[in-house]
Amino acid sequence: MAEYKWPDADKRTQIGKRIARLDGAVKVSGKAKYNSDLNRPGMLHGKVLRSPHAHAKIISIDTSAAEQMPGVKAVHIINGVGFEIRWAGENIVAVAALDEPTAEDAIRAIKVQYEKLPHLVVDHDLKIAGEWATPTNESKKGDYEKGFAEAEVIHEGVYGMPVITHCCLEPHGSVTEWEDDNLLVHLSTQAVSGIAAQMATPMEIPAGKIRVKQDHIGGGFGSKFGPDAWDVAGAKLSKKAGGKPVRIFLERDAELMVAGTRPSHYAKVKIGAKKDGTLTAWQSESWGSGGPNGSGSPPLPYVIDIPNQSRKHVSIANHVGPSRAWRAPNHPQACFVTMSALEDLAAKLNMDPLEFVLKNKALLGTRKDNYADELMLAAEKIGWKKTWHPRGDKTPGPIKRGLGLSFHTWGGGGHASDCDLVIQPDGSVEVRMGTQDLGVGTRTALAIVAADTLALPLEAIKISIGDNRFPASGGSGGSTTIGGISASTRRASLDALDKIFEKAAPTLNAQPAELEAIGGKIQVKGDASRSLTWAQACAKLGAMPITVRGKNPGPGPLTSQGVGGVQMADVAVDIETGIVKINKIVAVQDCGLIINLKLTESQVYGALIMGVCWALYEEKINDQTTGKTLNANMEFYKLAGIGDIGQLEVHMMTGKGYDERGVIGIGEPPAVSPGAVISNAVANAIGVRVPGLPLTPDRVLAALETKGGR
Amino acid sequence: MSDEKNKSDQQKSGVSRRSFLKASGISLGVPLVVGHRVINVNGQEVKLYGPTKTSITLTINGAKQTVEVEPRVTLLEALRHELDITGAKRVCDRATCGACTMIVGGKAVYSCTVLAIEAQGKPITTVESLMQGEKLHPLQQAFVDNDGQQCGYCTPGFVMACKAFLDKNPSPTPEEVQKGLGGNLCRCGTYMGVRAAVLQAATMHKGGKNHG
Numbered sequence: 001m002a003e004y005k006w007p008d009a010d011k012r013t014q015i016g017k018r019i020a021r022l023d024g025a026v027k028v029s030g031k032a033k034y035n036s037d038l039n040r041p042g043m044l045h046g047k048v049l050r051s052p053h054a055h056a057k058i059i060s061i062d063t064s065a066a067e068q069m070p071g072v073k074a075v076h077i078i079n080g081v082g083f084e085i086r087w088a089g090e091n092i093v094a095v096a097a098l099d100e101p102t103a104e105d106a107i108r109a110i111k112v113q114y115e116k117l118p119h120l121v122v123d124h125d126l127k128i129a130g131e132w133a134t135p136t137n138e139s140k141k142g143d144y145e146k147g148f149a150e151a152e153v154i155h156e157g158v159y160g161m162p163v164i165t166h167c168c169l170e171p172h173g174s175v176t177e178w179e180d181d182n183l184l185v186h187l188s189t190q191a192v193s194g195i196a197a198q199m200a201t202p203m204e205i206p207a208g209k210i211r212v213k214q215d216h217i218g219g220g221f222g223s224k225f226g227p228d229a230w231d232v233a234g235a236k237l238s239k240k241a242g243g244k245p246v247r248i249f250l251e252r253d254a255e256l257m258v259a260g261t262r263p264s265h266y267a268k269v270k271i272g273a274k275k276d277g278t279l280t281a282w283q284s285e286s287w288g289s290g291g292p293n294g295s296g297s298p299p300l301p302y303v304i305d306i307p308n309q310s311r312k313h314v315s316i317a318n319h320v321g322p323s324r325a326w327r328a329p330n331h332p333q334a335c336f337v338t339m340s341a342l343e344d345l346a347a348k349l350n351m352d353p354l355e356f357v358l359k360n361k362a363l364l365g366t367r368k369d370n371y372a373d374e375l376m377l378a379a380e381k382i383g384w385k386k387t388w389h390p391r392g393d394k395t396p397g398p399i400k401r402g403l404g405l406s407f408h409t410w411g412g413g414g415h416a417s418d419c420d421l422v423i424q425p426d427g428s429v430e431v432r433m434g435t436q437d438l439g440v441g442t443r444t445a446l447a448i449v450a451a452d453t454l455a456l457p458l459e460a461i462k463i464s465i466g467d468n469r470f471p472a473s474g475g476s477g478g479s480t481t482i483g484g485i486s487a488s489t490r491r492a493s494l495d496a497l498d499k500i501f502e503k504a505a506p507t508l509n510a511q512p513a514e515l516e517a518i519g520g521k522i523q524v525k526g527d528a529s530r531s532l533t534w535a536q537a538c539a540k541l542g543a544m545p546i547t548v549r550g551k552n553p554g555p556g557p558l559t560s561q562g563v564g565g566v567q568m569a570d571v572a573v574d575i576e577t578g579i580v581k582i583n584k585i586v587a588v589q590d591c592g593l594i595i596n597l598k599l600t601e602s603q604v605y606g607a608l609i610m611g612v613c614w615a616l617y618e619e620k621i622n623d624q625t626t627g628k629t630l631n632a633n634m635e636f637y638k639l640a641g642i643g644d645i646g647q648l649e650v651h652m653m654t655g656k657g658y659d660e661r662g663v664i665g666i667g668e669p670p671a672v673s674p675g676a677v678i679s680n681a682v683a684n685a686i687g688v689r690v691p692g693l694p695l696t697p698d699r700v701l702a703a704l705e706t707k708g709g710r
Numbered sequence: 711m712s713d714e715k716n717k718s719d720q721q722k723s724g725v726s727r728r729s730f731l732k733a734s735g736i737s738l739g740v741p742l743v744v745g746h747r748v749i750n751v752n753g754q755e756v757k758l759y760g761p762t763k764t765s766i767t768l769t770i771n772g773a774k775q776t777v778e779v780e781p782r783v784t785l786l787e788a789l790r791h792e793l794d795i796t797g798a799k800r801v802c803d804r805a806t807c808g809a810c811t812m813i814v815g816g817k818a819v820y821s822c823t824v825l826a827i828e829a830q831g832k833p834i835t836t837v838e839s840l841m842q843g844e845k846l847h848p849l850q851q852a853f854v855d856n857d858g859q860q861c862g863y864c865t866p867g868f869v870m871a872c873k874a875f876l877d878k879n880p881s882p883t884p885e886e887v888q889k890g891l892g893g894n895l896c897r898c899g900t901y902m903g904v905r906a907a908v909l910q911a912a913t914m915h916k917g918g919k920n921h922g
Contacts, residue, residue: 648902
C-alpha cells in the first residue's frame with residue numbers, strides 16, 4: 001500500500017519545476033474554443049431585456065410585437081408582472097432569434113411599464129443609507145478601553161474603497177440545447193461538477209439529465225459559480241424553440257452591471273500603541289454594500305491580532321447588482337483598512353513601518369516567523385533600507401517617491417476532488433476529472449503530478465477535464481483547486497502504480513514492494529538491470545485497461561491550508577497632477593509545496609496587476625439620481641494597461657519549512673495586499689494619506705489640499 | 711455619420727428600421743438577401759447596402775469568403791458567427807480592450823468597430839493565420855515560453871497587436887513595448903509575460919529567424 005505523501009525534493013522530476021502551460025499553444029493560436037465561441041448547428045441568439053430602473057415594480061409586459069417579428073423563435077419572461085426589481089439591469093424578458101441583430105430588435109420592441117420605487121445606490125455615507133443599513137457584526141476582545149488608556153500614541157482615521165466589478169473578459173453566459181429530454185449546457189463556469197445540481201430545480205428535471213461542458217473559461221475571479229437566470233432562460237428558450245441551441249452571453253454593460261461585484265468597505269478606525277511601538281488597542285466601525293444582500297464583514301484588524309479590540313460592522317443592502325465572491329472575499333478590504341491604519345500610526349510614532357511591524361511580530365499568529373523572513377526578504381529586494389524615508393519625500397520638484405508595505409493571509413486548503421487515472425495496456429495514461437482550468441494551469445498541474453508519480457514524460461499524460469461526466473471535483477474558489485486536484489491525482493497515480501508493480505513483479509522476479517518507477521521504467525529498486533519499460537509493464541495488464549479512483553482525503557501531508565505573503569511597493573506621485581506611477585512592487589509569497597513554479601509565479605504577477613487596477617483605477621460609479629451605473633463599459637471602468645504596472649518582482653518561498661505543508665492554493669492571497677501596499681507607498685511619498693481607493697488624480701490632489709483630511 | 715446627425719435624421723423622418731422595413735413592403739415573400747444599390751451623391755457613385763442582409767466578400771488570411779450579413783454587422787461578428795473564425799474575441803465591443811484585434815490592410819484594427827462591409831477589398835489577417843502547420847509562429851512560441859497568457863481570452867488579440875507592432879518596429883526597446891501595446895487589456899494580469907514575449911520574439915527576429 002502506497003504511502004500518500006509527496007516525493008522528497010531530490011526525487012522530484014517535474015514537481016516544483018518551471019513548466020510552460022500545456023494548453024498554451026491552443027490558446028495562443030486562437031484554436032481554443034471557449035463556450036462563447038461555439039457556433040452550434042442551428043444556434044439561435046438570445047438577448048435579455050433589462051430593467052432601466054434600480055428599484056421598481058413591473059406593472060405590465062407586452063411582448064406581442066417581439067413575438068411576431070420575423071426571425072424571432074422564442075420569448076421567455078424571466079421576471080413577470082408584480083416582480084420587484086432591486087437593481088438596474090435586472091433580467092426581465094429573454095428572446096431567441098435567428099441572429100443577434102434580430103434579437104436586439106426584438107428586445108427593443110418589448111414594452112414594459114414600471115412603477116418606480118425609492119432606491120439607494122451609493123454607500124459611502126451611513127446617514128444616507130437609512131433603513132437599508134443593518135448592524136451585522138459586533139465583537140470585542142480583551143478590554144479596548146484599557147488598551148487605549150495604556151496607549152501613548154493614538155491615531156484615528158477613515159478609510160474607504162468602492163464597489164468594483166469582476167470584469168471577466170469572457171462575459172457570463174452559455175449555449176444551452178436539448179437532446180430529447182436531456183439538457184446540454186456549455187456554460188462559462190468555475191464549477192463544472194456543481195452546475196447540474198443547481199440547474200435541476202429551475203429546469204424541473206433530474207440533475208442526471210444535465211450535461212455540462214467547458215474546455216476553456218475566459219476569467220471568473222469568483223463570479224462564475226452557478227448558472228445564472230439568463231442561462232436558465234436560455235434553456236427555456238431552447239425548449240420552446242424545439243431544442244435548438246440558444247446562445248446567451250452578456251453584453252459588456254450587463255457584465256459590469258449585473259454579473260458580480262466586490263463589496264465596498266469603509267471604516268472609522270482608532271488604533272493605539274506605546275511610544276516604543278507596542279500595539280495596545282484597536283477600534284473600528286465599518287460599513288459596506290454589496291447590492292441587495294449587503295456586504296460581508298471583513299476581518300478587522302487584519303492578520304495582526306492587536307490585544308484589545310472593539311469592532312462593529314454595518315451592512316448596507318442597496319440597489320446595485322449583487323456582489324459575488326471576488327478573489328479573496330473580504331480580505332482586500334480588511335487589509336487596506338488595517339495596513340493603512342498601521343502605517344499612519346507608525347508615521348505618528350516616527351517609526352519605520354517595517355520596524356514597527358517586526359516590533360509587533362508576536363501578534364502575527366502561528367506563521368509569524370515566516371512573515372518576518374518574508375518581510376526581510378521583500379525589504380532587501382525593494383531596497384527598503386536605502387530608499388525608505390520618513391513620511392513625505394522632501395526632495396525638490398513635483399515628483400515624490402515613497403515606499404509602502406503590506407502583508408496578508410489566506411486558507412487555500414484543497415477542495416473535495418475525485419480523480420480517475422486510466423492506464424491502457426499499451427501504456428497510455430489519462431487523467432479524468434470534472435474540474436476546470438481558469439487559466440491557472442490546472443491541466444498542467446494534473447499532468448505534472450501524474451507524470452512525476454509514474455516517472456513518465458508530461459506528454460505521456462492525456463488530461464480530460466471540463467465535463468461533468470468525469471469524476472466530480474470542487475468549484476475553483478477559495479484557492480482550493482490546486483490542493484484538491486493534486487492530492488487526488490497523486491493518490492490515484494500512486495495506487496495505479498501499485499497495480500502496475502503487482503503485474504510487473506513476477507516477470508522481474510521481485511516482490512511488488514521492491515519495485516520503483518524511474519525514467520519511464522519499472523525496475524527493482526536501485527537495479528537498472530532488472531527493469532521493464534513502462535509499455536512492457538502495462539502490457540502485463542492483459543486486454544483491459546485499469547481505472548483507479550483517487551480522492552483528496554482532506555488536510556494531511558498532501559494538502560493543508562494557511563499561507564502568508566508580504567508585498568512592498570515603490571511609487572512616484574506627481575503632486576501637481578495627482579498621477580500615481582508604480583515604480584516597482586515586490587511580492588514574497590508562500591503556498592506550501594509548489595507543483596509548477598512558472599505558473600505559480602504567474603498567479604502572483606497576475607494578482608499584483610489586478611491589484612494595480614483596483615488600487616489606481618477601478619470603481620463602479622453609481623448615480624444616486626438615476627440609479628444607473630455610469631461607467632458600465634471599459635473606457636470608463638478602467639483597467640491597467642501594459643505600461644501602467646511598473647516593474648514587478650515575485651519571490652516564492654520554497655524548500656524546507658514550506659514544502660512539508662503540502663500543496664496550498666495561490667490564486668487569492670497575493671491579490672489581497674496591492675491596494676494597501678500602493679496606498680501606503682503613496683502616503684509615504686506625499687506625506688498625507690489618501691483615504692480612499694482608487695488613487696485617482698482627483699483623490700490624490702484633494703488629499704494634498706486637505707492634508708489628508710476628508 | 712455623427713450621433714447628432716443621426717438623431718436629427720430620426721427626428722425628421724420618425725422612421726425606425728423596423729417601420730422602414732414594413733413601409734418598404736419587404737416581407738417574407740421577398741428574398742432576405744439582396745445586393746447593394748448604387749446611388750449618386752454629389753456627382754459620385756456610392757454603393758448603398760441594406761437594410762436587409764447583403765452578400766459581401768472578405769479576404770481572410772488569403773482566402774476569399776462570402777457571407778450574407780446586415781450592413782450593421784461588424785467585421786468581428788461576421789467572422790465569429792458567420793464564418794466560425796473565433797480567435798478574435800468580443801469583450802468591450804467599443805474599441806477599448808483590443809481582444810478583437812485583427813490586421814486589416816496592414817494595420818492593427820479593433821474589428822468590433824469596423825463594419826464587415828467596410829473591410830471588403832482589404833486583406834484581413836487573424837490569429838488563425840500565424841501557425842505554419844503544427845509549428846507556432848515565433849511570437850506565439852514566445853507567448854508560451856514566457857507565459858504571456860492565463861485565461862487566454864485577451865491573447866489572440868494581444869498576439870495580433872504584438873504582430874502588427876513588431877512588423878512596424880522589429881527591434882523595440884522595453885519602453886516602446888510598454889507604450890506601443892497600451893491598446894490591449896488583460897484581466898488576469900499577464901503583462902509581464904507579454905512584455906518578455908515581445909522582446910524574445912524581437913530577438914529571434916534579429917537572429918535572422920522568420921518573423922512571418
